[in-house]
Amino acid sequence: MIKHTLRKYLSTILSLLICTSFSPLVQDSVDLQPYNLRLEDDELDGTDSTLYVTHDSGAPYPAYAIYGDSWSHTDVNPYNASPANMSGAVAINLTGYTHPILNVITSRFGFRRWKFHYGIDLRLSVGDSVRCAFDGRVRIARRGKAYGNYVVVRHYNGLETTYAHLSKMLVQVNDEVRSGELVGWGGSTGRSTGPHLHYEMRYLGQAIDPMLLVDFATGKPYKDAFLLTASHFDYVREVEKIRYWTVRSGDSLWSISRRTGTSIDYLCAANHISRKGTLRLGQRIRYR
Ligand SMILES: [Zn+2]
Numbered sequence: 179m180i181k182h183t184l185r186k187y188l189s190t191i192l193s194l195l196i197c198t199s200f201s202p203l204v205q206d207s208v209d210l211q212p213y214n215l216r217l218e219d220d221e222l223d224g225t226d227s228t229l230y231v232t233h234d235s236g237a238p239y240p241a242y243a244i245y246g247d248s249w250s251h252t253d254v255n256p257y258n259a260s261p262a263n264m265s266g267a268v269a270i271n272l273t274g275y276t277h278p279i280l281n282v283i284t285s286r287f288g289f290r291r292w293k294f295h296y297g298i299d300l301r302l303s304v305g306d307s308v309r310c311a312f313d314g315r316v317r318i319a320r321r322g323k324a325y326g327n328y329v330v331v332r333h334y335n336g337l338e339t340t341y342a343h344l345s346k347m348l349v350q351v352n353d354e355v356r357s358g359e360l361v362g363w364g365g366s367t368g369r370s371t372g373p374h375l376h377y378e379m380r381y382l383g384q385a386i387d388p389m390l391l392v393d394f395a396t397g398k399p400y401k402d403a404f405l406l407t408a409s410h411f412d413y414v415r416e417v418e419k420i421r422y423w424t425v426r427s428g429d430s431l432w433s434i435s436r437r438t439g440t441s442i443d444y445l446c447a448a449n450h451i452s453r454k455g456t457l458r459l460g461q462r463i464r465y466r
Pocket of ligand 1 (some may be wrong): 285295298299375376377
């Protein structure tokens, strides 16, 4: 009886397992292959609990146990969650992955001057096929100022992926999509300087670096499972620490340095400017 109740619990919501060994305890998922976790011992250092995401076919949305009823069609991150503070790890099943488009990386995940780039940019030609990374369901398909035409898919493995700057979207909200299915055609809509795909992977609304999961040279995941931990969100603290000074009439590097208590050398390095360069009115100067 207890065993039955436990199994039911596991198949209904996500299971938080205190694991010392990685026996595949959770195999009730319907659409996913059983977790065949091949995690090395050294990956488990400091991790005493691992969360396995399972899919309950009766749930209204994918990864329901993580996201609950939150199913916004407008906000990429409506969750108000802080995975940077999570304890333990989440095992993300990467089997069945399809790379959206195999092409040259033109911009990586991370700081781009003062702005943080939350995805990977991949070169493409307008009209190229952009494919869905995993099985899932379309949460957003709309036009945004920055993203242009973009699609966000919630996957059964707990991730959400974003495909931005599309010339045409080929899916609609609430569509069930399979890994490899077309989500749209590549383009340059929104804030974009040329045709490319802006590709994001997020967990609970917070972006992670897709290059940690997938080898972009081959378009294949490094492993069948990825162990996501708080450390993958360390950058959030760095982003939150950043402060800017907006250049006003009469400002100079010297005066900004005085007013912010930051050295001129730091201002130059952080903003890729030279001591002799001129400042523009309204220019944002990072000082922390
Ligand atoms: Zn981008």
